[in-house]
Amino acid sequence: xxxxxxxxxxxxxxxxxxxxxxxxxxxxxxxxxxxxxxxxxxxxxxxxxxxxxxxxxxxxxxxxxxxxxxxxxxxxxxxxxxxxxxxxxxxxxxxxxxxxxxxxxxxxxxxxxxxxxxxxxxxxxxxxxxxxxxxxxxxxxxxxxxxxxxxxxxxxxxxxxxxxxxxxxxxxxxxxxxxxxxxxxxxxxxxxxxxxxxxxxxxx
Amino acid sequence: xxxxxxxxxxxxxxxxxxxxxxxxxxxxxxxxxxxxxxxxxxxxxxxxxxxxxxxxxxxxxxxxxxxxxxxxxxxxxxxxxxxxxxxxxxxxxxxxxxxxxxxxxxxxxxxxxxxxxxxxxxxxxxxxxxxxxxxxxxxxxxxxxxxxxxxxxxxxxxxxxxxxxxxxxxxxxxxxxxxxxxxxxxxxxxxxxxxxxxxxxxxx
Numbered sequence: 548x549x550x551x552x553x554x555x556x557x558x559x560x561x562x563x564x565x566x567x568x569x570x571x572x573x574x575x576x577x578x579x580x581x582x583x584x585x586x587x588x589x590x591x592x593x594x595x596x597x598x599x600x601x602x603x604x605x606x607x608x609x610x611x612x613x614x615x616x617x618x619x620x621x622x623x624x625x626x627x628x629x630x631x632x633x634x635x636x637x638x639x640x641x642x643x644x645x646x647x648x649x650x651x652x653x654x655x656x657x658x659x660x661x662x663x664x665x666x667x668x669x670x671x672x673x674x675x676x677x678x679x680x681x682x683x684x685x686x687x688x689x690x691x692x693x694x695x696x697x698x699x700x701x702x703x704x705x706x707x708x709x710x711x712x713x714x715x716x717x718x719x720x721x722x723x724x725x726x727x728x729x730x731x732x733x734x735x736x737x738x739x740x741x742x743x744x745x746x747x748x749x750x751x
Numbered sequence: 752x753x754x755x756x757x758x759x760x761x762x763x764x765x766x767x768x769x770x771x772x773x774x775x776x777x778x779x780x781x782x783x784x785x786x787x788x789x790x791x792x793x794x795x796x797x798x799x800x801x802x803x804x805x806x807x808x809x810x811x812x813x814x815x816x817x818x819x820x821x822x823x824x825x826x827x828x829x830x831x832x833x834x835x836x837x838x839x840x841x842x843x844x845x846x847x848x849x850x851x852x853x854x855x856x857x858x859x860x861x862x863x864x865x866x867x868x869x870x871x872x873x874x875x876x877x878x879x880x881x882x883x884x885x886x887x888x889x890x891x892x893x894x895x896x897x898x899x900x901x902x903x904x905x906x907x908x909x910x911x912x913x914x915x916x917x918x919x920x921x922x923x924x925x926x927x928x929x930x931x932x933x934x935x936x937x938x939x940x941x942x943x944x945x946x947x948x949x950x951x952x953x954x955x
Contacts, residue, residue, distance in 0.1 A: 568772065570826060577826035581785065590908070590933040621935070622774060622781035623827050687955035704794070724955050726948045729794040731825070737934075737941040744930045748952055751891035751928050
């Protein structure tokens with residue numbers, strides 16, 4: 548299982564504030580949509596065992612599960628519509644129980660900290676996997692051993708805010724660096740997938 | 752200079768047939784738009800010396816030059832609007848002279864063969880650079896020396912058609928393989944950029 552948590556600090560939690568004709572205007576939701584696509588899609592199908600979690604406004608988390616998704620297309624508008632539908636079901640997310648939105652899409656009333664607790668616990672090593680931070684001070688991907696069941700955390704167009712950085716830092720099993728250029732989150736996901744697909748650039 | 756030629760066989764050449772509310776419906780223009788974004792954008796800026804050429808319906812080529820672009824945003828709708836504007840200027844593209852559409856965007860009345868001739872000549876080695884084909888039978892990226900001034904050719908959601916494959920085959924200086932999974936063209940561009948950014952996974 549590969550998982551990606553993407554922070555979308557500025558995305559509105561009110562679905563009526565999301566216009567499919569101005570997806571960037573919804574707190575750069577376009578970038579988060581491309582993260583979902585980069586996470587789950589291959590050229591002619593959907594990857595197995597990938598989950599992408601969008602942590603929206605530190606209040607809700609919308610999760611896409613590649614093994615259960617149906618009829619999702621990779622364009623931004625299609626993904627944005629799923630996110631909007633998920634937020635439309637926010638009253639059904641009670642406590643930490645998810646609202647089921649559509650096949651493979653769930654909404655939880657959880658901010659970043661609660662989502663990381665759910666995925667990797669307080670120590671960053673379980674139950675789902677180990678937290679890996681993509682960071683410019685990290686070790687080069689080429690030198691690192693691909694982790695089992697990694698949970699990567701990325702930020703949208705903003706740097707990590709102090710509270711977000713703290714939540715990640717205290718759980719990060721390790722830090723990895725994808726290259727000398729600062730990439731958009733969706734491009735970083737693609738690079739990481741390729742690194743894992745090739746078993747650390749060893750197997751093509 | 753890094754260049755990417757992306758074939759968009761099904762994109763309509765009539766701008767009135769392109770709806771910004773249904774970009775995938777315009778011959779999967781969404782995929783081409785993501786290729787432009789993957790080609791030219793870094794997290795907080797635009798790459799230097801990158802050109803992305805969209806070969807549309809084997810009749811027109813819309814080129815984006817990262818060094819001259821102004822006010823382009825990475826979302827699909829923004830890029831699609833530029834493509835539509837370019838096609839709207841198609842009557843001004845006479846012979847092989849380009850129509851200037853907006854800063855950094857040009858339209859030429861050239862199919863794939865003429866565009867490849869312009870970029871890499873009949874032998875695939877000039878004037879702009881050498882043609883590199885991304886192909887599942889190619890050599891693994893990790894084993895290849897990063898070329899100078901590469902011109903990569905990719906196809907949209909279709910495989911190369913026989914005439915396209917012939918135009919590329921006869922000019923390809925070499926074939927490279929990005930990994931064991933078949934990736935969307937935009938994701939392949941991101942992988943190739945990272946390979947070049949790191950000087951062949953050597954420099955982070």
